[in-house]
Amino acid sequence: MNQMLKKWLVMGLVLLFSLGGCSASDVSNGGTESGKIRVTTTIGMINDIVKNVGGEHVETIGLMKSGVDPHLYKASQGDIKKLDTADMIFYNGLHLEGKMVDIFEKMAKKKPTIAVTKNIPKSKLHAPLDGSQDVDPHVWFNVKHWISATETVAEELSAFDKQHASDYKQNAERYIEKLRQLDDYVTKQIATIPKQTRVLVTAHDAFGYFGEEYGIKVMGLQGISTASEYGSKDVSELRDYLVKNKIKAVFVESSVPKKAIEAVIEGAKEKGHAIKIGGELFSDAMGAEGTEEGTYIGMVKHNVDTIVSALK
Numbered sequence: 001m002n003q004m005l006k007k008w009l010v011m012g013l014v015l016l017f018s019l020g021g022c023s024a025s026d027v028s029n030g031g032t033e034s035g036k037i038r039v040t041t042t043i044g045m046i047n048d049i050v051k052n053v054g055g056e057h058v059e060t061i062g063l064m065k066s067g068v069d070p071h072l073y074k075a076s077q078g079d080i081k082k083l084d085t086a087d088m089i090f091y092n093g094l095h096l097e098g099k100m101v102d103i104f105e106k107m108a109k110k111k112p113t114i115a116v117t118k119n120i121p122k123s124k125l126h127a128p129l130d131g132s133q134d135v136d137p138h139v140w141f142n143v144k145h146w147i148s149a150t151e152t153v154a155e156e157l158s159a160f161d162k163q164h165a166s167d168y169k170q171n172a173e174r175y176i177e178k179l180r181q182l183d184d185y186v187t188k189q190i191a192t193i194p195k196q197t198r199v200l201v202t203a204h205d206a207f208g209y210f211g212e213e214y215g216i217k218v219m220g221l222q223g224i225s226t227a228s229e230y231g232s233k234d235v236s237e238l239r240d241y242l243v244k245n246k247i248k249a250v251f252v253e254s255s256v257p258k259k260a261i262e263a264v265i266e267g268a269k270e271k272g273h274a275i276k277i278g279g280e281l282f283s284d285a286m287g288a289e290g291t292e293e294g295t296y297i298g299m300v301k302h303n304v305d306t307i308v309s310a311l312k
């Protein structure tokens with residue numbers, strides 16, 4: 001073989017390999033090998049929307065599992081990789097994922113990175129009960145806001161993958177119908193609690209939108225974000241309120257330590273008023289995967305049933 005021929009052969013091989021490399025990187029940037037869109041989400045409630053709306057066209061990865069607190073969540077190297085290899089990212093926004101804001105900004109330059117709360121009218125958003133932040137991020141507990149989030153996911157998936165837009169629309173309609181039924185269920189169930197004991201006391205103010213929409217007074221101990229510590233003044237104020245109003249039960253949350261609420265119960269006991277723990281509510285994270293409470297609808301139902309049976 002002469003030198004010239006050798007040179008051409010090498011060049012040809014180089015070309016072949018670089019083409020191969022190109023198509024391999026296409027797979028990592030434009031969907032899975034099965035042709036599904038890769039979506040990475042933060043909280044489980046959002047992952048649930050994407051699964052329901054995306055159906056067979058989408059493969060989802062949820063970063064925050066059951067019992068995880070999104071306010072304090074820091075992305076690991078593994079998480080960054082999952083965000084990097086995704087085709088699309090959906091997150092809550094409104095500063096819920098407070099430690100991931102920079103990452104979302106970076107990702108937004110490379111791929112659709114969408115806050116599912118972006119189309120909820122600003123007038124419907126309000127400050128948390130303790131005024132610690134501008135906007136309360138826990139919008140999912142007003143089911144109507146989660147319907148808006150579902151519509152946003154459907155629009156964004158359709159824009160990204162026009163070929164399957166009608167499927168996304170249909171899936172979203174089906175899921176939204178279930179959410180409407182859920183909204184109705186919550187309204188009716190909460191209304192069965194006598195008005196004077198319709199008070200929901202939990203460790204942090206995750207239920208502001210819930211209380212406003214469904215007519216139950218909400219009191220938290222820890223403020224809007226679990227990042228802010230509660231003080232002994234909060235404990236004594238809440239204790240006095242519960243004793244005075246003869247509230248029977250308070251609730252603990254799966255993603256918040258129990259000790260704050262236990263301090264209140266202990267304080268009330270010293271004042272001669274018995275308060276029981278009404279049960280565990282899901283606030284910022286859903287139940288375990290594969291269980292009823294591991295879905296958004298199941299989680300909301302669990303909360304409502306737990307609240308109603310303890311306060312009724």
Ligand SMILES: [Zn+2]
Binds near residue numbers: 138204205224283
């Ligand atoms: Zn929270």
